[in-house]
Amino acid sequence: MNALLHHAPVLLVAVPLLGAFAVPLVGKLGSGLRRFFVGLIALLTTAIAGYLAASFYAAGASPIVYVLGGRLSLPSGMVAPIRIMFELDGLSVFMMLITALAALAAVLYTSSFWKERSGATLKDSLMLLLIVGIFGMEMTGDLFNFFVFLEITSIAACSLVGFRVWNGRSQEAAFKVMTLYTLSGLFVLLAVGLLYGQYGGLNIAYLATMIGSGAALVDKIALGLLLTGLAMKAGAVPMHMWAPDAYGEAPGAASILLVANSQASLYGLFRVLFTLYGSAYSPQSLAWILIGLAVLTIIVGVTMALVQRDLKRLIAFGAVSQIGYMMLAVGVGFAAMTALQPSDFGFVALQGGLFHMINDAACIGLLFLAAGIVIRRAGTRDLQGMGGIAHDLKWTTAFFMLGAFALAGMPPLNGFASKLMIYESTFRLSPVLAIVAILASILLLAVFLRAFQAAFLGPRTEPTDVMRPVPISMLVSMGLLALVVVAFGLFPGFFVDRIVTPAAQALWSGRDAYIQAVMSGMGG
Amino acid sequence: MTLGQVPFVVSALLVVIGLYALLFKRNLIKMVIGVSIIETGVNLFLVTVGYRAGGQAPIYTYSDPTTLRVLPTPQALTLTSIVIGLATTALLLSFVVFIHRHYQTLDAEKIKELKG
Amino acid sequence: MTGITTGFGAWNPIAWLLLFLGVVAGALFLRRFGNKQYKKNTGQTKVFLSGNEEPEASALHVRGAHLYWGFVDGLSAYYRRVRALHTGLLSDYVALFVGTLGVVLIVLVLSR
């Protein structure tokens, strides 16, 4: 087998890791060289991700197993894998693509020559570390390894949230977020310990074979700990309070990585529900927990966004509500899958929910990046003090509008396509849920129209030269996300068939294939 | 409940004590201590999970190679998790330093600029 | 290829776009029959505010916090409760986290 392809999963972690460790050294040589280096690392990571994804889909989307530190996954006569391994199925590769997109946009955005700020080297390093952690979470097939990557993302993310040290609010946000992240990480570790104590293994596929039907009480408690901890990190109401603090206080480019981080936690949640427990223990009540959390998330997220005066907190609450849509769709899919007679609308729900993840990363990312420029331009984050930015920043205005319309589900943009799938399949399970989702989406459009009206329309406030012209790299970064928004909007069928369906398939019926890939001893 | 489960219960109680500090203490340093106690409880739990009755430490130097040994993996996991705990605690405490610099207080009730 | 069929619905953005462009073209066609005889820079093109002087543009701009106040006011009972949840206290956030964990655990233990 092609050596580069064979090692691509680990290179995806190793390249940004090398970059993160090397950035402080390269930074000593000059800021231009450092920007070039970080950009190169991001491009290389994206290229590897693209190459891996292309060959993965070309090979029929069967799970890839990569064993770290040797070929021995299952020595003869053994039932438990002894080494850490990466395991990529359709869902992992799909999440990897989202992360690569967010990483490229974030690094491009931050590499502008607009103004060199103190600690820029450390910020680049932290962003690369966050990217490493997210990739690791999405690819690993080992629960303890998952915890380690979870902690890497927690620490890097919180350092980024507290990056603006001159501001007391950022420190407050960073402390709160770090405490909650650590707590969720410890709950996950406790669950890992409980499962290890029960079954003597750490590999997800191995544990999935051991958790037989009718899980023991300890298994259920471990599931509860994992579910709540990961849902907290994803930002589900009523555990979402950290999200607006973190998204609001983090620097512009870091916000989009925080969104990718939340989605990686959501991925972990899906992996636990569908693969680790899956058909072994999947009561209907579990689906309804997910749907309940999702409905709360949608409603509270969107209504709280309506009353925010801080532009970034407003977008952050919008982001929280979108997490609800993903959870709702996957909850509906889970309910349909675990019903006595599985009905195929569940598969459409899973497709819609997963498709919405990549759409949300692009739209929310676009909004956060545009908001970063708006805030620098206006010199304030308070919507009350803004106005008239559209007069000077034409492209930023267009990108913000595009992101807002797409997120609110205006046809023919990408948000409409995924939300349509979510509404239709949810309607089959329960019309009331679908109506709530549609009403919340309309309210979301109102939220962003308000933000748009307050920040961009109206007469010029006080003309300054700040951010005029907007640095090219920032425009390119936003243009990349805008391209995704438009392309996914105009050709949804193309992307759903190629990348979303294998991911949904991995959740819907891929559990056995995932387990087989490791337990048949083929790894390595 | 049998008496043999006491080590598990003790580590669970450590987690509970840490949660108590997080929920009912108002001093930020005490909350960080609470997080550390939870960490300790989880680490202790990991180590106790790997105990085999009558087992020795899994080191072969100068010992009979045939004796029963405790499971090595949980100890390795605990080592990793201790270092991670150290890193998080260091970061949390430096945030506390900066919060004190800006707010001139460590009372959690007074540090709520971010709300609503 | 461009559209998606979900088994109980279909969505084709290209067809939608063509239809949209057709509607726009129709609207522009109808617009051609409009009256072009108005006089620019006279009272015919000015904003009419019950005979009052038109205020400056900056005074007319609705600021961010003032939009939708009626909606928010109508839901004030709901908003009072929800905003009361966002206290900004770390202990409350941890309490909600722990409470959710408790509820989830109860549901899981009770269900088979």
Added chain:
Amino acid sequence: MKKALTVAAFLLVAAFLVVAATTMRPFGEPSHSEMDDYFLVNCQTEVVANNVVTAVVFDYRGFDTLGEATVLFAAVVGVLALFRTVREDER
């Protein structure tokens, strides 16, 4: 009211944790230990280490240790970023 709910949630989760601890497998009798037995049997021949925990930390699960080093590095970079000197004009 809020306080009462907090106490209730706290007691509930505490009870669950203790119940989980008591319903674990009996202390000192791990029944599935294939993975650890493999380490105990093979670490001297495969990794040439007398200390099995070292063998696990640095070889069998060496990737976790790399992650641990990364966590430490991230914390150091984070603390350095916090304590950096910030120019007056970028506040």
